[in-house]
Amino acid sequence: MTPAKSAGKTLAGRTDFSIIGEIIQPRSKVLDLGCGEGELLAWLVENKSVIARGVEIEAARVQKAIARGLSAYQGDINEGLTDYPNDAFDYVILSQTLQETKDPRRVLSEMMRIGRRAIISFPNFGHWKVRLSMLLSGQAPKTRLFPYDWYDSPNIHFLTVSDFEAFAVKQGFRIERRYFVAGAEKVSLMPNLLAEVAVYLVRK
Amino acid sequence: MIVETQCSRFDSISLESGATLAPVEVAYQTYGKLDSEKSNAILILHAFTGDAHAAGIDHETGKPGWWDNMIGPGKAFDTDKYFVLCSNVLGGCQGTTGPSSINPATGLPYAMAFPVITIRDMVKLQRKFVASLGIERLLAVAGGSMGGMQALEWAVSYPEMVRASIPIATTTRHSAQQIAFNEVGRQAIMADPDWCDGNYYDKKPPGRGLGIARMVGHITYMSDESMREKFGRRLREKEKLGFDFNVDFEVESYLRYRGSQFVNRFDANSYLYITKAEDYFDLTNGSGSLAEAFERGETRFLVISFSSDWLYPPYQSQEIVRVLRRLNRDVAYSDLQSNYGHDAFLVDVVEQTDLIRGFLASTYRAVYA
Numbered sequence: 001m002t003p004a005k006s007a008g009k010t011l012a013g014r015t016d017f018s019i020i021g022e023i024i025q026p027r028s029k030v031l032d033l034g035c036g037e038g039e040l041l042a043w044l045v046e047n048k049s050v051i052a053r054g055v056e057i058e059a060a061r062v063q064k065a066i067a068r069g070l071s072a073y074q075g076d077i078n079e080g081l082t083d084y085p086n087d088a089f090d091y092v093i094l095s096q097t098l099q100e101t102k103d104p105r106r107v108l109s110e111m112m113r114i115g116r117r118a119i120i121s122f123p124n125f126g127h128w129k130v131r132l133s134m135l136l137s138g139q140a141p142k143t144r145l146f147p148y149d150w151y152d153s154p155n156i157h158f159l160t161v162s163d164f165e166a167f168a169v170k171q172g173f174r175i176e177r178r179y180f181v182a183g184a185e186k187v188s189l190m191p192n193l194l195a196e197v198a199v200y201l202v203r204k
Numbered sequence: 205m206i207v208e209t210q211c212s213r214f215d216s217i218s219l220e221s222g223a224t225l226a227p228v229e230v231a232y233q234t235y236g237k238l239d240s241e242k243s244n245a246i247l248i249l250h251a252f253t254g255d256a257h258a259a260g261i262d263h264e265t266g267k268p269g270w271w272d273n274m275i276g277p278g279k280a281f282d283t284d285k286y287f288v289l290c291s292n293v294l295g296g297c298q299g300t301t302g303p304s305s306i307n308p309a310t311g312l313p314y315a316m317a318f319p320v321i322t323i324r325d326m327v328k329l330q331r332k333f334v335a336s337l338g339i340e341r342l343l344a345v346a347g348g349s350m351g352g353m354q355a356l357e358w359a360v361s362y363p364e365m366v367r368a369s370i371p372i373a374t375t376t377r378h379s380a381q382q383i384a385f386n387e388v389g390r391q392a393i394m395a396d397p398d399w400c401d402g403n404y405y406d407k408k409p410p411g412r413g414l415g416i417a418r419m420v421g422h423i424t425y426m427s428d429e430s431m432r433e434k435f436g437r438r439l440r441e442k443e444k445l446g447f448d449f450n451v452d453f454e455v456e457s458y459l460r461y462r463g464s465q466f467v468n469r470f471d472a473n474s475y476l477y478i479t480k481a482e483d484y485f486d487l488t489n490g491s492g493s494l495a496e497a498f499e500r501g502e503t504r505f506l507v508i509s510f511s512s513d514w515l516y517p518p519y520q521s522q523e524i525v526r527v528l529r530r531l532n533r534d535v536a537y538s539d540l541q542s543n544y545g546h547d548a549f550l551v552d553v554v555e556q557t558d559l560i561r562g563f564l565a566s567t568y569r570a571v572y573a
Binding site: 051053062063067071075080083085088 | 504506507525526529530531532534535536537538541555558559561562565566569
């Protein structure tokens with residue numbers, strides 16, 4: 001694999017991975033929350049020589065991540081972060097999981113405590129297709145990024161680009177960089193309407 | 205892979221109790237080849253009643269080793285790549301010095317004159333043995349149950365000698381429940397009139413007591429579910445209940461068989477000494493915290509527990525993981541789904557193989573990076 005040069009390239013089929021790969025400095029210490037089978041961490045180890053750690057709740061995925069040689073552990077990010085000391089990591093990553101957490105505010109403040117920087121990506125609920133889907137059908141929206149029925153969706157906290165921006169101001173987080181993408185394309189205008197996925201680099 | 209047990213002799217070892225044991229012998233087996241940098245050695249640590257014969261086919265007995273499904277060419281502990289060692293523990297009865305060994309002071313077996321030993325003493329002797337092979341740093345130490353205790357003790361006592369530790373289905377300290385089961389086993393042995401205060405070596409060994417101890421042990425190694433699957437309420441070679449105290453149920457027959465077999469291969473006094481060592485095991489050494497115990501070194505860890513293990517329940521493994529995380533140490537952890545109870549670490553090899561192979565490979569890569 002070659003390092004992602006632009007947002008257009010994808011890593012394990014996910015555009016936000018390639019952006020995250022771009023942000024992270026070589027040889028830094030990284031914690032990936034909800035690391036899945038460790039696709040992103042494995043890429044970062046290979047290409048950025050990072051010191052990688054992962055947390056994942058699903059047993060089969062943790063096993064795959066460990067089988068890859070990654071230091072992942074089976075645990076719940078809603079509870080498990082309190083054990084880490086302050087500033088334990090250069091980056092703490094939460095990739096498309098924020099909308100699934102029980103207490104996003106707590107998860108984010110823990111991320112800021114244990115990491116010098118946090119990288120947060122999430123599907124934008126403000127995207128025009130989501131709005132249109134809801135407007136036209138009058139039902140909980142279903143789109144490419146929100147493919148679930150309301151009753152089996154893992155997403156329990158929907159948020160938009162504007163929501164996150166306002167939230168960051170309120171919590172006193174400093175947004176260092178922001179990236180918006182739709183499909184494999186970068187979005188620069190009207191991200192709250194046009195971005196499917198947002199990626200933020202945040203520090204305290 | 206035909207294997208043979210070898211023996212090393214050391215002048216003496218000073219023990220945690222203050223006593224000294226001299227001389228002391230270590231029985232061991234090796235598999236694979238030590239590389240020229242001497243950096244591919246992995247020490248396998250056996251559980252309570254295990255021995256040095258971890259893998260391959262023993263040239264004398266023709267039997268496979270106790271972890272043969274995990275150690276060998278292409279297996280989790282790949283002997284094409286790694287140099288794998290296993291030694292019998294101090295206090296054991298399979299070649300390493302223990303209560304059945306001859307006490308040079310009397311010319312008779314030590315019996316109860318053998319000093320009380322600890323997990324730390326076992327590891328101290330293993331260190332002597334490893335050093336005697338010219339190995340300064342092990343790639344990994346690994347073991348389940350009491351072997352896991354040793355894997356943890358290695359990382360605490362000699363962190364500079366251990367790149368990676370794989371404690372499986374184990375704990376940082378024996379709990380009241382674990383001590384309680386061990387005490388039942390010890391009392392069964394000591395209540396057997398054949399025990400004779402430990403001096404039975406020229407007589408009939410305390411087979412009934414040791415057999416009962418083993419029966420209790422076997423119950424704790426299984427799970428409610430695995431026992432139900434394996435035996436249910438099935439009757440043993442009969443159609444209806446006997447209304448007597450002969451064997452009715454399959455499970456009774458199994459336990460009796462296991463108990464009687466055990467007597468042929470294990471020494472009752474070793475049972476007493478080794479269970480005592482387990483019960484004394486507490487990584488914090490009674491004072492200080494676990495965090496202090498793990499403070500030194502850069503050993504990385506792969507911790508594995510099994511969902512149905514009620515003897516060494518997953519919460520005990522999670523405690524290890526939590527402490528290491530607090531110290532921001534390198535730790536991987538997986539709680540494997542299994543119905544086999546504590547025995548799972550010997551039986552459920554597929555997932556364990558994936559985990560261990562990946563973990564060892566990345567540890568090995570880092571050595572040569």
